[in-house]
Amino acid sequence: MVPETPEPARRRHGAQLESALLTAAWDELVEVGYARLTMGSVAVRARTSEPVLYRRWANKDQLVLAAIEHHRKADPVAVPDTGTLRGDLLAHLTAVGETLSGFFGVVMAAACSGLLSDTGLTPSQIREQVMAAQRLPPVRTIYRRAHDRGELDLERVPAAVLAMPFDLVRHDLLMDMGPVRPARVRSIVDDLFLPLVRDHRTG
């Protein structure tokens, strides 16, 4: 008689297990949202049990925050160097649109629906904390390079112009919850951003 599914019963440990737990939590967050995510559902998805979660994170909020942080670090947004301001912007905005697809929506929803209970932070504080890392740093690099090439005068172009492409991509991510279409990225760069920069050319 054949034993029914011997089931190796391998146990994961340490970093490997922790990563699996956080990935399971993130997937659950994306699929059903913060409110309907339960410790039980995360445990089942990770093929483990609840105490394994509670040994690592004190409560649901801590787990969700860790999952968000883990996902952000796992998928860094590319900052390519194409040699031109237009190329850099197209590439980076596209990367942002693809990598962060879903990210903002999920974080916003979590931040506004109940994440504030235990942490004691206001929704704004959570948003600021979680999104801060994505907001400015990579942009600066691109504009700096363009400035050094003479394509852009950082002193004369208004800050609102520099922020606008990223504000719009963020807007689309929040509103449509999916990746930003390539035609839209091109429109942002060619119809909106570049004409405004040309007005403030050095000279």
Add this chain to the structure above:
Amino acid sequence: MVPETPEPARRRHGAQLESALLTAAWDELVEVGYARLTMGSVAVRARTSEPVLYRRWANKDQLVLAAIEHHRKADPVAVPDTGTLRGDLLAHLTAVGETLSGFFGVVMAAACSGLLSDTGLTPSQIREQVMAAQRLPPVRTIYRRAHDRGELDLERVPAAVLAMPFDLVRHDLLMDMGPVRPARVRSIVDDLFLPLVRDHRTG
């Protein structure tokens, strides 16, 4: 001996009561968010009891949807006529920023955190349904008038340019959860929108 707070025990009825219930639900939604809004908390805030709510709405989701709809109808966004494109835009964007402050964030959070359970709609469908009315109509009027005055050539200005001011205001509303600062509105109009429109002047 004075009777301790005689408490007139007046009962509200019909439309007056219903409006009070929906207002209470909206306030609760803004203050604690969808997840932590309970039928009990709404009843207490409205100074009534839960059965009064259940006689009108079958469940929490229906109540929340009705509250959102009620709030939207109660505060229509103004579309003033100042005589110039710039004036119209400044006035209308400011009105949007004030009137819809909190609105988008609350709706997004609700739509993404649990509102989809009973309705069976996807988050995108709910967003589309609730936000559709605010997205395009008033804008057309303003641009139409500007076109007729010769300030704008609707045929030549890219759609992305026309949508941009409203996309940005919506972005700020979603990110900052508060009214948009006047300086920001001016910057959107003067630093971003008008320069782009000037490039496509008739003639």
Add this chain to the structure above:
DNA sequence: CCCTTTAGAAAGTAATCCCTTTCTTAAAGT
């Protein structure tokens, strides 16, 4: 090969919350 650690299963506790039922009585309609 022993020993420490901890994964994973099972079961349970306490609290919350949606929603219902029942009853009294204040309004509205005629």
Add this chain to the structure above:
DNA sequence: ACTTTAAGAAAGGGATTACTTTCTAAAGGG
């Protein structure tokens, strides 16, 4: 004034869920 409707209070059912407790046995370290 009389009837009908529904507001408001009180109490509870039933389901979910965050979090705990206990126990067994598998992994890793020496």
